[in-house]
Amino acid sequence: MNEAGSKEIFVEAVGLAAPGFANWQSAVSVLRNERPYVATALPPHAPVLLPPNERRRASPTVRLAFQAGEDAMQSSSIAAANLATVFASSDADLNIIHRICTALTVTPRMISPTDFHNSVHNAAAGYWSIAVGARAPSSTISAHDYSFAVGLAEACGCVVIDGCDTLLVAFDLPPPEPLYQKRPIAQPVAVALVLSRLSTANTLAGLRYRRVRASPSTMSTPDLETVRLANPAGRGLPLLELLAQRRDGEVVLPVGENAGLAVRLRMV
């Protein structure tokens, strides 16, 4: 990678679902500090893109991923069916792991078949491809608390190297007790970005990244910093803050201990 970083690609659209952020459009004024952040609970989402059978079976985790993905598609000029996908989640669905591991302690051991097929880490990716009819490449990654930026780098690779316009969706849901004590993801957060190879009339910004040894960027207010730290997907908020403020700049997102992705945005 040269000093300037990776080849420039383009941010086509953004999606967001988190407490106080029902969608990207309403989040923009808060991230511009024009309106205070109010941590209202995120209402349950009924995915509009899913056929009825799949909608019935979709777990809360899948619904959360859809909430951000569908929000991004609202403002994308590239159709969902034409997008590759990268889903990035530390733990996908610990609610299901909890139910399965509990069921395995009881005789007779009865696991719900729907739970089992929803337990795969790539369940959200599978439902998404069915919902939008996308036969394009799709990956689902995990990098614990670093899942957002690691997923972003993988999505950039899909765009630059494979030439696929790509939807990134980072998401995690709080686990139930007793797992919560071991993995305290405090808030549900999902962030989506549509990344394209070429700029369009819709393009928000050019994006490139470098790998750096640096501490992650933080948010400008304690409330927003709480959201950033409450969930692996929240680690992407500094990038969304730049996008909302329509500001050229660089933010460092964590990809490891003392390892970051310095993501540079150029507004267009």
Place this chain on the structure above:
Amino acid sequence: MQNPAPNLMKPLPISRYTVTSALGAGVQAHAQALRSECSGLRQLAFDTNTLPCWLGEVADFDKPLPAERSQWDCRNNRLAEFALAQDDFVAAAARCRDRYGADRIGVFVGTSTSGVQQTELAYRERDVAANRLPAWFDHRTTQNIFSIADFVALRLGVSGPRLAISTACSSSAKVFAAARRAIEMGDCDAAIVGGVDSLCLTTLYGFNSLQLLSADICRPADAKRNGISIGEAAGFALLDPGADAAVHLLGYGETSDAYHMSSPDPDGLGAVAAMRAALACAGLDAAAVDYVNLHGTGTMANDSAESRAMCTVFGESLPCSSTKGWTGHTLGAAGIVEAAISMLCIEQGFMPRSLNTREKDAALAANILLESRTAKVRRTLSNSFGFGGSNCTLLFGAAA
């Protein structure tokens, strides 16, 4: 349709690979087992399993990790530790690290369930009244999907980009594609890819709930096949653009079925697209391929859809077989196990037969090998398909 595929790739040398499964520890154990026609599947006791089934269990590895890695101790990481110790893989990775620098080596590992067995054990010991898991249970180093990638990087002393891919049974095929992208992006100079999945009750009872677990031994392509046998395995490969190597990754193809969460598209359209994308990525046509290692799970639906896909891409004569009658379905490790077997076929001039197939299903038109063959093998395709309609095909070739 979209994205006029510009991703023609340069062959990527694979300077070392290793595999451990029910067939044994290391590449030579696999070569011997495949030639001696000896399945690794057994009817044996595992944990507290009460389901009648055959299992592909790895022998002699389930020992606590050394003290400096004890925080990571669980069946999945134990299997990774044992597999990394085969075929001088640790030494090969160390040489690569010394050459490029620890932070220039990426780690990309596929798994479907990571250390979930540790969570199963923790739930058995949980304090129900207080709703509390035992103090010894560490989510981050065992249950978390990423723990396997983190553990492999720790074990090999490398600190470049690292991630886990978890797309069910295509996981450790897709790591080759992710590694190639990271190298091309300049994120790392070389990459360690791999896959690890270990036996657990979650997958045994889970596949049983979907009526996909056979009480019989796995019989790919058999007229009376009725499901999978589950195995465990781990394997790794070192992708080094600067190395001389006997075998190269020539291409990959990744697609989605967009059909159903746990059944393949009956016409195998996603599989067709994955195989064609792998050929296009390598700039080769179908005639360049000598053998295809099938996903071949032994379920009615998979083997039927995959045979259709094979015939669409290659016609009815290209030799192909599933090796899951030998290893069982190793789920998130199936991609790396079958990649290793595909590379072994090239190096040894060998095509393994479809083991346990008594009478080939007449409805399957693909040329599924019922006898193993000795022949020159220049290029092999390896198919891996997963729940969620996740397909990945890898194309390997002898060094030109």
